[in-house]
Amino acid sequence: MPLYEHIYLARQDVSAQQVETLTGQFKNTIASLGGTVKKVEYWGVKSLAYRIKKNRKAHFTLLNIDAPPAAIAEMERQESLNEDVLRTLTVRVEELEEGPSAQLRKRDDDGERGERGERGDRRGPRGDRGDRPERRPRREDAPRKEEETI
Numbered sequence: 001m002p003l004y005e006h007i008y009l010a011r012q013d014v015s016a017q018q019v020e021t022l023t024g025q026f027k028n029t030i031a032s033l034g035g036t037v038k039k040v041e042y043w044g045v046k047s048l049a050y051r052i053k054k055n056r057k058a059h060f061t062l063l064n065i066d067a068p069p070a071a072i073a074e075m076e077r078q079e080s081l082n083e084d085v086l087r088t089l090t091v092r093v094e095e096l097e098e099g100p101s102a103q104l105r106k107r108d109d110d111g112e113r114g115e116r117g118e119r120g121d122r123r124g125p126r127g128d129r130g131d132r133p134e135r136r137p138r139r140e141d142a143p144r145k146e147e148e149t150i
Helices: 016-032 069-081 102-116
Strands: 003-011 036-052 055-066 085-093
Touching: 003 016, 003 069, 016 036, 016 055, 016 069, 036 102, 055 085, 069 085
Parallel strands: none
Antiparallel strands: 003 055, 003 085, 036 055
């Protein structure tokens, strides 16, 4: 059977438990039509790049599915009827990714950065950048413009 990665976005107004219930319904639909859900990842509430149906945030959930195309079509039909589901995306893949997805690995990496900030600590031990030369010292013997009085 073909392999799919499926992501759906649920409204931010629903609770995480309601999102789990939705995921359970979609898993039952896939199972009843001869497929299996290999992995489920709840990514949490994230900001959207633009408003979708007046929502600025949404619950993101990933499903890795091994199912016939008819099962995927039925699941997508049920999602389109559900008013809590904002968007869906299903992609057919050659093989399913083992272990945590890139999104969950990113979240782990963010936790490891800690106080260094998003781009990491770029300054050296003396506070200099290291990647650019030092500024020339100001020439003390250069003539300065002095105020003239008339």
